[in-house]
Amino acid sequence: MSTDISFVTRSHEENWLPVLELAVEEVFEIMLGCRVRPAAQSEHTPSREFTAMIGLAGALCGILTVCCSAKTAGHVARGMLGDTAGSEAEVVDALGEICNMIAGNFKNKLAGTDERCMLSVPSVISGGEYNLHSMANGNSVETVLLFEGAPIAVCLQLES
């Protein structure tokens, strides 16, 4: 799927949500062999025990975060590596890579943006007692998807 950037820039929140959700769904389907589906945010509040984040700079400037519980992060790592995955280092690495691939897949779907948008290396926070203050004070697009019945929140915050 490719989206015309001139169309997209008219209304970020309205038009980018399905692109972001598709980017997430594809990453989980290809790398973990499982389907994730958007869920009502009001019914599913993801834990923030693990937060992976990656910076975007250039045509898109901001941050993309992926939040989930420690148990779900462990399931993601095992989905990628098999049952051998278990250490926190592997869980952190796996979640960081998922975040990296979602961001890359998302920007690659925005025709004309992928050429002019760079990604940082991902970072992962473990432990939910924090507040994230992003300097990207523009539009925000957030979705919650269910992975093996557990919610994962994916949020894109961009500079206006």
Next chain:
Amino acid sequence: MDKIRALIVDDSSVMRKIVERSLRQAGIDLDKVVEASNGAEALAALQTNTVDLILCDINMPVMDGLEFVRQVHTVESAKGVPIVMITTEGSESHVVQALTAGARGYIRKPFTPEQVKEHVLPLLGKKP
């Protein structure tokens, strides 16, 4: 198929394992797998290891994958070794930069084992 010695360059150890697994799923008989977490480590590893195939990420700290590809010809034993980029960077400019620098293949993450097979086997003289 002869046994293959591969160098896998990615700052994620999880991704290095997935790439190795994908090579095995493609039917490639791996004799040895050398791992590096960035381009500089990869260049150092090539000083003491001879490989038949290199798979390399682009976005990495210290030295990125494009710079590694530009410099790899300085290592005598690595001259002519096919390099396949495996990266989230899917833009045409990145593909052109990588191929111009000397990469022989380009796979976008997320990727399937079938894509690895399709891109890598021809470089080893095999049909996918």
